[in-house]
Amino acid sequence: MHPLNTGFLIINLGTPRSASTADVRAYLNQFLMDPYVLDTPWLLRRLIVSAFILPFRPQKSAQAYASIWTEAGSPLLLNSQALQQSLAARLDKPVALGMRYGEPAIRQGVEELLALGVNHIVVAPLYPQYADSTVTTCIDAVTQILPADVTYSVLPPFYNHPGYLQALVRSIREGLPAHWDHLLLSYHGLPERHLQRADPTGSHCLADNNCCQTPSAAHATCYRHQVYATSQALVDQLGLSAEQYTVSFQSRLGRLPWLQPYTDQVLQTLPQQGVKRLAVACPAFVADNLETLEEMGIQGRKTFLDAGGETFHLVPCLNQQSYWTAALAALLEDHSAAARVETSA
Secondary structure, eight states, rough: OOOOEEEEEEEEEESSSSSSSSHHHHHHHHHHTTTEEEEEHHHHHHHHIIIIITTTTHHHHHHHHHHBBBBBBOOHHHHHHHHHHHHHHHHHHHHHEEEEEEEBBHHHHHHHHHHHOEEEEEEEEEOOOOIIIIIIIIHHHHHHHTTOOOOOOOOOOOOOOOOHHHHHHHHHHHSSSSOOOEEEEEEEOBBHHHHHHOOOOOSSSSSSTTTTTTTTTGGOOHHHHHHHHHHHHHHHHHHHOOOGGEEEEOOOSSSSOBSSHHHHHHHHHHGGOOOOOEEOOOTTOOOHHHIIIIIIIIIIIHHHHTTSSSEEEEOOOOOTTTHHHHHHHHHHHHHHHHHHHHHHO
16 A cells, blocks of 8 residues: 555635636636536526526626736635645645636646645635535546545535634634624525535425524535534624624525525615624635625625615635634644544554
């Protein structure tokens, strides 16, 4: 048996090459044609994407990307690269970055590790909560390109891991303004049917209003349950009462029912409930991106202020904060050690 030479592949969602309409169109095509994202048969998916989305959405999305693009490039890519470099320094092992969509592609990250003699890859999707459209699609992309003589293991969702939660609590505590009335925890949304499809019991998710609080095997793959578990741990450690925070879901697309309440609607109603000074955090994301900087920081801010709010403060994501890098490095080391034991057994 060859000695185990471990490398780490951290994976994030991805970003267009530039904020041009052409590059955004290519990115959206790759993203939306993923069957884990748009879960319809290929022919119908191709029709929806080509006939109803790509002729119209890229120009609007390109404008959104342009509003957050920096001279150095995409904020998500820059934050992810900084995290990769910090992790490599802490782990003293090869760490590669792959984007599920766009570049650097997952294939590039895998090939970079293989060129360094790695024969076991720890795959780390940078998503705290589980979803097929984030975690599963990353694993599927890796397994399709791995050589047969290279083993791999996957870092599980870390939505309730103490190290992640401590970093998140510190990030929010340090990012809150001096004066605020209410904290909105806005997570990326999912179509309800994605939860039901991922439910191994076939009958638990969304069966009733208390499904996330009722113990079930479904919770291991239930995004909604894990969102509420993260949120409860956060507010407990922050010492918030039920009246001081709201959990909501953003970024819905299409007419099918998505997880509720919807963030844009919450932003419109909070001022009517007396909330004038709002702080917002986005715990589904570990790095700032289009959904945090533009959808929340620009669109969300306008929605709240137009509805009568007075101040809107967006708490930055964890990005490459040293305490987050340390927590993630510890997570990866612990997982790697367990994988070595399992591989040698």
